Amino acid sequence: MPELARRFGGWYRKLGVPAPGSIQLRNVTAGYGGINVFSDLALDVRPGEFVYLVGPSGAGKSTLLKVLYGTVRPRRGSVFVDGVAVHRLHSWQTGKIRRRVGCIFQEFELLAHLTALENVLLPLQLAHPRIHDPQAYALDALELVGLKDKANEYPQTLSGGQQQRVAIARAIAHQPRILLADEPTGNVDSRTSSEIMELFHQLNELGGTVVMATHDEYVLSRFPARTIELQPGLLEAA
Amino acid sequence: MRFVPASTWAPRYVGSVVAYCWRCWRHRMMIWLATAVAVGAVLSLAVAAELFLVLASRSLAYQARTASEFQVFLSDGAQASQVSQLESQITDLPGVKSVSYRSKQQALAIARQDPTLARMAQYTQNNPFPASLVVQLADPAAASRVTAVAVKDPATDPQIPTSYTPGQGDKLSGFLSLARGLVVGIAVAALGVASLVAVVLLRSEIRARRPELRILVLVGTPRLVIRLPVLAEACSLAVAGSLLATLTLSAMGTRVVPVINSYLPFLQLGNPTNSMALLSVLTLASSVLTLGFCSLMVRLPR
Ligand SMILES: Nc1ncnc2c1ncn2[C@@H]1O[C@H](COP(=O)(O)OP(=O)(O)OP(=O)(O)O)[C@@H](O)[C@H]1O
Ligand SMILES: [Mg+2]
Numbered sequence: 411m412p413e414l415a416r417r418f419g420g421w422y423r424k425l426g427v428p429a430p431g432s433i434q435l436r437n438v439t440a441g442y443g444g445i446n447v448f449s450d451l452a453l454d455v456r457p458g459e460f461v462y463l464v465g466p467s468g469a470g471k472s473t474l475l476k477v478l479y480g481t482v483r484p485r486r487g488s489v490f491v492d493g494v495a496v497h498r499l500h501s502w503q504t505g506k507i508r509r510r511v512g513c514i515f516q517e518f519e520l521l522a523h524l525t526a527l528e529n530v531l532l533p534l535q536l537a538h539p540r541i542h543d544p545q546a547y548a549l550d551a552l553e554l555v556g557l558k559d560k561a562n563e564y565p566q567t568l569s570g571g572q573q574q575r576v577a578i579a580r581a582i583a584h585q586p587r588i589l590l591a592d593e594p595t596g597n598v599d600s601r602t603s604s605e606i607m608e609l610f611h612q613l614n615e616l617g618g619t620v621v622m623a624t625h626d627e628y629v630l631s632r633f634p635a636r637t638i639e640l641q642p643g644l645l646e647a648a
Numbered sequence: 649m650r651f652v653p654a655s656t657w658a659p660r661y662v663g664s665v666v667a668y669c670w671r672c673w674r675h676r677m678m679i680w681l682a683t684a685v686a687v688g689a690v691l692s693l694a695v696a697a698e699l700f701l702v703l704a705s706r707s708l709a710y711q712a713r714t715a716s717e718f719q720v721f722l723s724d725g726a727q728a729s730q731v732s733q734l735e736s737q738i739t740d741l742p743g744v745k746s747v748s749y750r751s752k753q754q755a756l757a758i759a760r761q762d763p764t765l766a767r768m769a770q771y772t773q774n775n776p777f778p779a780s781l782v783v784q785l786a787d788p789a790a791a792s793r794v795t796a797v798a799v800k801d802p803a804t805d806p807q808i809p810t811s812y813t814p815g816q817g818d819k820l821s822g823f824l825s826l827a828r829g830l831v832v833g834i835a836v837a838a839l840g841v842a843s844l845v846a847v848v849l850l851r852s853e854i855r856a857r858r859p860e861l862r863i864l865v866l867v868g869t870p871r872l873v874i875r876l877p878v879l880a881e882a883c884s885l886a887v888a889g890s891l892l893a894t895l896t897l898s899a900m901g902t903r904v905v906p907v908i909n910s911y912l913p914f915l916q917l918g919n920p921t922n923s924m925a926l927l928s929v930l931t932l933a934s935s936v937l938t939l940g941f942c943s944l945m946v947r948l949p950r
Contacts, residue, residue, distance in 0.1 A: 508868030539661035542650035
């Protein structure tokens with residue numbers, strides 16, 4: 411057994427691929443059009459770690475998360491998320507990383523013509539066809555965020571906080587190893603935000619890696635964890 | 649997390665994708681119908697024009713083939729020795745395949761078979777058709793050499809020495825290639841217009857569904873699955889349009905062509921069945937390919 415582990419360890423090192431559940435950024439420069447939002451960024455998140463991304467508005471928290479799930483392609487450097495070389499993915503391959511991680515987007519990104527349940531169910535059906543009973547998984551996820559009774563309502567009839575929670579249910583329904591959350595407590599009262607944070611910490615205790623962008627002081631003080639501060643003003647001409 | 653074996657998930661996945669496509673399409677049924685009619689109208693116009701061009705060029709091709717048969721008409725008073733001398737003279741010319749003698753009786757018999765000459769052959773008392781030397785040409789340009797020899801010979805009919813002048817042959821083959829060019833040109837133009845109509849619809853669909861497509865991309869839906877409803881819509885438009893065009897085509901073939909054949913027999917359009925089948929299949933295949941390709945050209949966000 412030690413022999414096998416040694417051989418596998420050597421294999422990972424040789425390929426330079428970080429272990430599943432981890433995140434590794436090296437010399438990453440990313441931005442939009444003529445500007446770089448950050449340059450030469452290095453970051454290591456171990457499997458099962460909980461990390462906050464903090465910094466003032468415009469510091470690049472969302473941009474960093476977009477680099478992690480492949481919407482923004484870095485100009486330089488390497489990005490490994492859950493063992494996938496995200497910086498090498500072409501635009502038609504980004505589904506590969508998005509099916510492995512769970513993403514909560516700052517603007518929820520719910521489908522307006524689908525009910526809460528269908529919003530959780532459709533990605534399970536279309537992106538995770540091998541899951542045994544997608545309907546049950548979708549309902550479980552809605553129950554976890556306390557929205558099972560709103561399963562058949564459309565997003566426009568839900569409050570901002572409820573929409574936020576549908577987005578969270580969608581992100582965790584396929585039980586990803588890594589959760590990338592962009593201000594998941596941005597639109598909810600302190601009680602709901604405590605519930606959401608407790609849920610995230612439960613997922614974390616079960617072994618999930620969580621990277622969460624926030625500027626919610628209440629959350630940061632009540633649920634302390636490793637904090638990475640992004641500085642604004644690092645913006646520079648590309 | 650429980651997974652299902654490949655044997656069950658694959659058919660179930662197909663079901664989910666089809667249900668998703670149906671849901672996308674259901675809201676757009678009226679727009680789809682209007683576009684299908686527009687595409688069908690364009691394709692119908694095109695196939696109707698093409699049917700006539702194909703039939704006309706087929707008839708022309710037949711006439712051009714018979715035009716390689718070139719006749720030197722003999723005067724009624726020509727001696728047998730004069731005729732055989734002219735025959736050997738023509739045989740020696742370059743570009744001539746063979747020469748044979750056709751008597752007045754044979755000419756009359758052939759005229760009775762010909763739809764345009766039959767009437768004349770029937771009501772005439774003394775045979776107006778001259779004896780001739782039938783020259784098979786390997787090269788249409790040889791017609792002018794044969795004519796040059798024939799007009800000087802005392803055995804030939806001084807008024808109408810040959811069946812046609814070389815200029816007429818050139819005109820015939822020129823017209824034939826023009827007709828073939830027109831068939832291809834109309835087909836390409838019609839496909840272009842039909843694709844344009846369909847692309848306008850597809851673009852409006854993509855624009856209306858852009859937020860949805862972006863979200864589906866964000867949650868990791870395979871791009872092929874996202875494209876599938878658009879592709880299915882394009883192909884269904886092509887099939888519906890081609891079906892309309894085929895209906896038009898069969899109406900033309902069974903009603904209009906026979907009428908034209910009976911009123912204007914010299915056009916010799918003939919039997920359209922084979923051309924109709926070929927045109928329908930070609931229209932279907934080319935429109936499905938073109939519209940399908942157009943739908944794949946639509947860009948998805950990263
Ligand atoms: N799509 C885009 N095109 C061009 N510039 C962009 C785009 N998205 C963000 N930016 C710019 O990149 C910088 C970082 O934006 P980002 O959204 O990452 O900030 P943030 O830290 O998430 O801010 P907030 O806390 O307000 O969400 C900003 O200056 C912003 O204007
Ligand atoms: Mg942000």
